[in-house]
Amino acid sequence: MNIVVLIKQVPGTDNVKMDPETGVMIRSGKDTIINPLDENALAEAVRIKNSRDDVKLTAISMGPESAMKALKEAVAMGADAGILLSGRVFAGSDTIATGRALSAAIKKLGQVDLIICGERATDGETGQTGAMIAEFLDIPVQTYVSALEVKDNSVIVKRTVEGGFEYVEVPFPVLVTVNKDINEPGFPTLDGKLKAKQVEIPVWGNEELGLDKSVLGLGGSPTRVVKVFSPKLSRDTIMRKADGTTGPVDELIQFLTGKEVL
């Protein structure tokens, strides 16, 4: 059984800078982490791998050279192999171009039974990439998965949706996107750390994928960022200090009644 986990490297702090001209994130390469939900995706794949003896688990990431670090971590946590898609031709990809490149990499691996993604990444936060990859591979997708049971030829997933849970059965091959309720993320093992030191992680460019260049990177992205700005957070605040009397509370009530929210 072949399992692929897709891993995005994201900034580790909330101090992300944007290039005001191009609207592209400025990544320093320092202080990056595996997208938290991708750690859940990985932990789920490792759990499945440990429950049977025929699993090959490959982690794939698209990003700058520095994303190698995320793939090494994935190997330390139990992946057998890693592949990094990197190069200028992928720069500026929106989710369509990202989905196209990642799906082409998966296709190159041959028969893949299960692909696991995070539900969304903490930087771009679109939550679109997983489903788009499934579409480009023309395989079914199940999203918002909070429990996953592997059967002989299928998976049964539990989806967390508004107001409840849906249970769906899908035969392989299938792509699932997971949320944080699915498991507790794993840790690097001693064995894994050793393996991570030795493992060769190939870097693929478009030479390996062989896609028409016009569908990749910024040029292959239907969306354009027009502008990026800071949200206007501040409001005109009426401030009162508690003084032991009911004065401030009475004023608050009056204010709320005036706004017709009580």
Next chain:
Amino acid sequence: MPTMDLSNYKGVFVIGEQRDGKIHSVTYELLTRGRALADDLGCQLSCVLLGDEIENVQEVIYRGADKVFHIKSPALKNFLPRPYRNAICRLVEEEKPEIIVAAATTTGRTIMPLVAARLNTGLTADCTELTIDPETRILLQTRPAIGGNIMATIKTPNHRPQMATVRPKSAKPAPADPTRTGEIIVKEYDGAVFMTPEKFLRFVKDTTQQVNIEDADIIVAGGKGMKSAEGFRLVEELAEVLGAGVGATRDAVELGWTTYPHQIGLSGKTVSPKLYIALGLSGKIQHMAGMQTSEVIVAINKDPEAQIFKVADFGIVGDVFEVVPMLIEAIKKIKATA
């Protein structure tokens, strides 16, 4: 870059939602959005409903649609990505809308990427604002990203349809106007459209989610400043007298004072109630990402420098254990006389 004749695409589509044949209110929020866009463009607004029998379809016209396409099949009763994708793509090929808007719900956020990828067009996620550029007539889509730290305006200049999901609760449903008229078209496609290897097994209601705080008009939220599980009861008490939902910061959830379904923020829920009362919470960016679009924000915190005051409309600097009991009493008094 493939070029396409953009002028062949006309009209605005919104993708409505139903469960058990009842139209979900998020559909009416989408109609408010769609109506504004269609009026700016001077074109028709159509609402797509997928399902089997659906009650009260006329309501969709009353709330702003010019046309309803009800794609009808027992296979669409429950949500499965493939039949939904196939049906929507088929209708889009027939009707060629220039804009498609869906809700950023678990359904909308699943189906829209599939449709966009199949049609090779752009999709913008989780928008809080949609406008038409008066010069180019292109859809400008504004969305928060990176945990609410930035806003980005995004467009899809050379592909059609232009596609976006919008945050639930970011627009108000228009009141129903029974004098509005429009056309309801039932589409019954051949079985092949609905074929899928996926099998829907069952839906189970989440009984722990008794207050669905995303739907609450008022939310009272507490943070670490509530000091203990017992202290947090004060948050629940105020919520009770107001008939409000209870929210919490991640710290309050991690301390076990309430449960995860109540967490608001980046790794919890996004809410946009009419009134948000923040008690003993500092207003870290990850919390604000989930509540800053609330209509009116009230904060009570003993630290005058607390960030939450920056987004508050009304702030009281003081001890929650002194101020909140007074507030509860005052509200009880109003409710008694009302």
